[in-house]
Amino acid sequence: MTVSSPSRHPIRVLPPDVAERIAAGEVIDRPAAAAKELIENALDAGARHIRVEVRGGGLEFLRVADDGCGIPATEVELAVARHATSKIACFEDLGRLTTLGFRGEALASIAAIGELTLSSAVSGASAGAGVTVRFGQVLERGTRARTPGTTVTVRDLFGNVPARRAFLKTQRVESARIGEVVRRYAVGRPDVGFTLVFDGRPAFHSAGDGDLRRVLAALYGLGAAEALAPLRGELPSGGRLHGLVGTGGPWHSGRQHVTLFVNGRWVRAGALPAAVEAAYRPFAPAGRHPLLVLFLEVPPDQIDANVHPAKLEVRLRDEEAVAEAIRAAVALAFGRTPAGAGASLSLQYRLPLARTRRVRRVAEPPMTYGQGGPPAEELPAGLRFLATARDGLIVAEADDGLYLVDQHRAHERVLFEALQAGAGEGPQALLEPRLVRPSPAQAALLAARAEELAALGFVLEGFGAGALVARAVPGALGSLDGEALAALLEAAMSDAADWRERLLATAACRAAVKKGQPLDAETARALLARLTSARAPAVCPHGAPVVVRLADGLLARLFRW
Known part of the structure; x- marks a missing residue:
C-alpha cells in the first residue's frame, strides 16, 4: 500500500x-x-x-x-x-x-x-x-x-x-x-x-x-499467512484493488476475519462488505467465511465518507461496477489457486507417534517466516500424470510438489468452460425427444431465451397447446438420461439472473465423468492437459475445489526430511 x-x-x-x-x-x-x-x-x-x-x-x-x-x-x-x-x-x-x-x-x-x-x-x-x-x-x-x-x-x-x-x-x-x-x-x-x-x-x-x-503471520500463524492467494484487479475511474484471501481454508463461522479497507479506512457496514461476501460465497462452505483482506483504492472524488456517525461505512460513485470488479478478482483467486493441504494435515501432529529415541538436532535452524513452504500459487501448466487412486482421484506432480485432482470436478470445469466459449460439437439430436409442459410463466421465459438456448445447442420446439419438446442438446454433453435432461430443462426455466451459468454448470456436472468411473492413463493425461489450460482450474463451476496441492515444504515437514 x-x-x-x-x-x-x-x-x-x-x-x-x-x-x-x-x-x-x-x-x-x-x-x-x-x-x-x-x-x-x-x-x-x-x-x-x-x-x-x-x-x-x-x-x-x-x-x-x-x-x-x-x-x-x-x-x-x-x-x-x-x-x-x-x-x-x-x-x-x-x-x-x-x-x-x-x-x-x-x-x-x-x-x-x-x-x-x-x-x-x-x-x-x-x-x-x-x-x-x-x-x-x-x-x-x-x-x-x-x-x-x-x-x-x-x-x-x-x-x-x-x-x-x-x-x-x-x-x-x-x-x-x-x-x-x-x-x-x-x-x-x-x-x-x-x-x-x-x-x-x-x-x-x-x-x-x-x-x-x-x-x-503474527495474527493467524505462519501456515495461514503463507497459504493466502493474492487478489488483484482494476476499478472504475482509475482505481485498483488488491489483497489476500485464503482460498483453501481454514473456514470460520464468523465474519471477523474478513477485513475491507477503502482508501485506508476500515469499512464494516453498507453495500461494500456485502459485495465482498457475495463474491466469496459461491466458493465457501455454507455459513463459513475465509480469511480475507481487501484494499480498495479509489480517487477521492469517487468516495463519500460522510455517511455514518462512526465512519464505518462509505459510498462509492459506481458501486455496482466496483462490486463486479471485486467478484471477478475473488473468483479468479479461487479459480486459479489449488487448495493447500497444510491446514488439514496439521492435525497429523496431534496423532500419537511411535516411541523412539530422542535425537538432538544441532544443525537445523528454526523455521522462520518465508521458510514454511511456498505461498499459494496458481496451478502449474506442466502437471505430470502419476496414477489414479481412490476411484476418483488423479495423482500428478509438478516441480513444487504433488497434486490430487478430483476427476469428476476437473472434467466438469473443462466442459463448463467449453460450453461457455461455444466450443462444443454442435447440437446432438436426442434419441428420445422429451416432452415438457411448462407453466405459462416458464413458457414465456423459454420463448424469450430460445435464440440463446439454440446458440448453446439446446433445441426446443412447440408441441401443441402449452407444450414443448426438447429435440437436441450440446454435443459436448454426450448421451444424457431422462433425469439429467429434466435437470437441464429445470435450469433453463429458472428465473434467476444467472440462469445461463446455472444451466451450463448443471449440464457440465451431469455430463462429466463420475467418481468411481475408471480412467486409463491416456484419458487422465488428456484431462490434466485440458484442466491446466482452463481459466479457473482450481474450482468446479459450483465452487468446490478441484485440486489439492501437497507442497514440497509440507511434505518435508510431515516426513521430517
Missing part, C-alpha cells in the same frame, strides 16, 4: 454551516471507539510507530502515543475544541478527502466523558505543549518535554455517565475489542509499526516493514 506523507494544515474551527452539514457527530459508546479515533488521528499525522496501552478495559486508562508530525504549541488547546480540525476547511473538501478523520470532534467527544491529556511536539521545536481536560473543563495547560509526535492519555472514561458504563461488558471483553481495532489497523497499514500493551503486558507487535503477510 502506497502512503504519502501528510502535508499538515493549521487547526481551525469549522464554520457553523459546514459543521451542521457533516453527518451526525462522533459516538464514543465504548473504549474501543475512543481507541479507533485516536489511532486514526495518529495515522493521519503520518505516524510510523503507534503504541497503545490499556488498563482496566480502557475505562481506567487508555493511551495512544505516536511519532507523527505533532501539533504546534499554539494549537494544542484548540485541538480539543469541538469541530476543530486541520483536515478540511469547507464542505467541498469532503470531495477531496485523503484523511481518515475530518469532523474535528473525536478529542472533544472523549474529553466530554472522561479526563483527556494531550501532549504534542513538532520537529524543530524547543519544547512541546500539553493540555488536560476533564468532563469538558480545562484543568491544566503548559509546556511538555517530548520528542516530535503526540500522546493522548484518557482516564476515567464515562466517569460522568454511569448509565453508559452500566451497559458495557467486562473489562476483558472491552480490552479484546480494543485489541481488535489495533490489529485491524495493523493489517490495514502494514507499513506502520503497532504495539499493544494490556495491563503492562505486551499483547501484540507488528514490525511496520510493509509486509502484509508478516502481520497476518
